[in-house]
Amino acid sequence: MNQILLNGNMIKRRSCIDIEDRGYQFGDGIYEVVGIYGGKLFLMDEHLQRLKRSARELSIKLPFTMADIKQDLIELTKVNDVIEGLLYLQITRGVAPRTHELPVEKVEPMVVAYTKELGDLTELQDMGSTAILQEDIRWLRCDVKTLNLLPNTMAKQRAVEQGAVEAILNRGEVVTEASSSNVFIIKDGIVYTHPANNFILNGITRQKVIQILQELNILVKEVPYTVTDLLSADEVFITATKLDVVPINSVDGHDIGTGKPGMMTIQILEAMRQLTARLQVQ
Known part of the structure; x- marks a missing residue:
């Protein structure tokens, strides 16, 4: 990784954060990982649309069009020359005198992006992994992809x-998602996942x-489900950028189903692999 994108310019990676950048002091910013x-x-367009929504929810005025930033990120x-990896894009509100309220004067957002190569995740996806349960203590706007992590x-x-590979979060008895991924359970051939609220x-x-x-033609229901539902599921899997689909074989030492990746999860994983394989030959 030699170059980063900083406010529309390709430069060599270096330290360039002002001490009064609001992302540095308040976590006042948003990000995407592609x-x-x-x-x-x-799925670049989908990521950029979510970025646009996050900016709107935090009243951050984006200093570019979606078409412009897309072209910059492709470049x-x-x-x-990253073949397999991630692109990280972060936008903070910008530099302003430190006050909790939003700056009154015009502040230019700080935009930075970089790429990162990743190793092969095939074994993790094929073999699955374990997870633990943790109480979900996050704020009530988890739908906005902010820097507050x-x-x-x-x-x-x-x-x-x-x-374990993940911490599955629950608010009381209701399972929400995981620390850096979404969670799906399968019971009697039906897939369940928490609604997008x-x-x-x-x-x-x-x-x-x-x-x-x-x-x-697999039925999927976006409805709340409980820790009991999770632990008694036939299969459990998580989804995230580049992880794609990872089976969860046990949670807190409790085997899920047979304690091995289930057939439906494997079917979903293979469908995702076929999708990304087509992308690679375009």
Whole structure:
């Protein structure tokens, strides 16, 4: 990774954050993470539409059109010659004297993007992994993809310390999502996932998986479900950018189904792989 995108310019990576940038001091900003497959940005338009919505919800005026930033991000991916990896895009409100209220004077947003190569995730997807349960202590606007991720990182760290891939979050008895992914359960051939409201981030991969399920004529219900439902499910899987679909074999040491990736989860994973494979040959 040699180049980053900073306010529309390709530059060598360096430290360039002002001490009074509101993203640095308040987490006052938004971001997106886009998967790169075969050198191509996957579901880029969907990510940019969510970015636009997040900016609107935080009253951040984007300093570019969607077409312009899309072209810049495509160019960034090409310049860094990333074949398999991620693109990270972050926008903060900008630099202003530190006050809790929003700046009155005009402030220019700070836009930065970079790419990152990733190793092969096939084994994780094929073998599945484990998860733990954690109480969901996040704020009530999880639908906005902001920089305020401390509760997520704390939950993820607890998962890592226990050798798990994810921390599945619950508000009381209701399962919401995971620290950095969405959660699906399967029971009696029906797929369930939490509805896309203010309690979860409507993941782009989540949306694509729901579309895949509909194309496969698999019934999917976007309804709240409980921890008991999760633990008694036939199959559980998580979805996220570049992770795509990862089976969850056990939660808090409790086997899900047979304790191995289930047939429906494998079918969904293969459908996602076929989709990204087509992208790579375009």
